[in-house]
Amino acid sequence: MAQTTPDSIRHYVRIGLLAPLRDPDSGYKLFGDKDIKKVKFIGRAKGLGFTLRDIQTIFDHSNDGRSPCPAVRDIIRQRIDENRDRLAQLNNLQRRMDDALSKWKSMPDGEPDGEAICHLVESID
Amino acid sequence: MAQTTPDSIRHYVRIGLLAPLRDPDSGYKLFGDKDIKKVKFIGRAKGLGFTLRDIQTIFDHSNDGRSPCPAVRDIIRQRIDENRDRLAQLNNLQRRMDDALSKWKSMPDGEPDGEAICHLVESID
DNA sequence: CTTGACCTGTGTGCAACACCTGGGTCTTAC
């Protein structure tokens, strides 16, 4: 999947998802075992469709001593529903695009006539 | 699909996609026939997967007296390819999510133990 | 003349980074 880059790590720190210790001298980030574990967790959770905000929620539950598992089950059900909707939308879009392209095969290009902007586009729907 | 709202119109003006005349007294936007035509065009083009930047390109061609049709054909082919990739990704995601959820059905919630963050998530992959 | 409904431009927020700037630091090679 998408890689974990230095910039993504920086992003996680910026939004407070990670809070590594700092070297007092250099100000450099110091990642401990827990931070590494969190980074790995983020990767897995993202691979399951969780947003960074979802992951923050999970971390919050965990920090409060509550089990995040019920929330995890709720969230993934939401994400599944959302993804189904998005898939349906994109499938519709795909169909419209394919239809348009094949319809345009038999149509000539038009020159600007002050009337239409692009008759290809305007011939759809 | 997605509606054309006052805010979307404002957005189009902001990014220079529309440039309605202004009432010299009130500063209010005055939409002429060409603006209306453009708004309709934007709606159709968006319905075909064109981005606002794509649409700007089309308008630019049109304003330069060139036919936008060749560009339109090129762009939609790109968008079709992108959408195919995106669909494949989302279908994979859907499968992973479904697999996870069904696997989790037979797993109990875990309490925080300082070891794992959420063993449900960590059991995947 | 006031009320309420609509308009104005500008700024911010969303998601998840990627890229850039301008600088500090650290190691290695000459």
Add this chain to the structure above:
DNA sequence: GTAAGACCCAGGTGTTGCACACAGGTCAAG
């Protein structure tokens, strides 16, 4: 001893397509 190269830092900006908020101007109706 110093200079080059390879790291690191914080902070700001750009991406996409708006939605929402703010403080104020405008306008028709009562």
